[in-house]
Amino acid sequence: MTVHPSLQNYADAWTHSIDAIVELVQPLVEGEWNWRTPCPAWSVRDVVSHVIGMESEMLGDPRPIHSLPRDLYHVQNEYARYMEMQVDVRRHHTAPEMTAELEYTIIRRNRQLRNETRSPDTMVRAPLGKEQTLETALRGRAFDVWVHEQDLRTTLNRPGNLDSPGAHITRDLLLEALPKVIAKDAGAPPNSAVVIDVNGPLEFLRTVRVDADGRGTIDGSPSLGPLVTLALDWETYYRLACGRVRYNAVADRVKIDGDPEMAAAILREFAITR
Structure with a gap:
């Protein structure tokens, strides 16, 4: 068995x-x-x-x-x-x-x-x-x-396995936390959207939408007018989300479009584990 x-x-x-x-x-x-x-x-x-x-x-x-x-x-x-x-x-x-x-x-x-x-x-x-x-x-x-x-x-x-089975599970687990990070922890305003665009060994695009009551949801559809778009590579994404590095150490690897204050708040709250 x-x-x-x-x-x-x-x-x-x-x-x-x-x-x-x-x-x-x-x-x-x-x-x-x-x-x-x-x-x-x-x-x-x-x-x-x-x-x-x-x-x-x-x-x-x-x-x-x-x-x-x-x-x-x-x-x-x-x-x-x-x-x-x-x-x-x-x-x-x-x-x-x-x-x-x-x-x-x-x-x-x-x-x-x-x-x-x-x-x-x-x-x-x-x-x-x-x-x-x-x-x-x-x-x-x-x-x-x-x-x-x-x-x-x-x-x-000894770099490697950034696209292994464990990487896919890690991606999904980290993405589940994004609505709370953006809507609650970072305080994104109601009726707004934040796009996360990740490239590299694992490529994905996700949009966190904050409804009129301030609740966040996540989906794979792009937003036509996001409040913030963050574009970064997968290694930087997981390192930030897992508390392995702070944003100021990898700022050159993150492209920010949109509201800079909101982006800073999101990146400040990005780590969900240590």
Whole structure:
């Protein structure tokens, strides 16, 4: 047996990215595990520790009993504290320990996925003692490992897989957040439209329309008179949306047409994850 048909694309995307992560980190020497990644405050070791920890939780393993240091400036809320636990507990692990645990965890997860018979709406473990559907969990893992694969590729100067299965899942997940980013967070006025035009390995055009009540919706049809049009490449889009870079660092890669103040507000609120 295998995962439910509607979950298979998430499992396939996860496998593609997790295999890429293994290939990227296997040859690293000890010092390279300490290199800083675009993921705020995390090294290569920290990113891999996070992946191991989250996959372990999907397996139902108990969380580590560990006290976080008080001087972790980037840990500013309970969610960050939850995520940091799996990272900090491995901060002194050696390169062989990291690769061995990563490979063993992946073997177990692959076996779990091959034998998965639960329906997509089955409730499973989520961070902070909450629950989520199995579909949400697997989609989230496919998204997470692809973004962290790209973190590692950036650090190690090994670009690739910007159009992989995980990239498509990431695109769709990020686009779902755009109406809130533009209509609520950036405060686009009622009866306006904002166009996002993305080129590169993944090409797409989306319009966020804000109705008379200030609610945003998204579709693939162009707008004849948008308030703002943002044109950028896919790599810049995902890096901005995932909090890997701020707009002022990539301003030369974003073309803005329309209201400059509204564009600035949108780009200021663009990141939906860190």
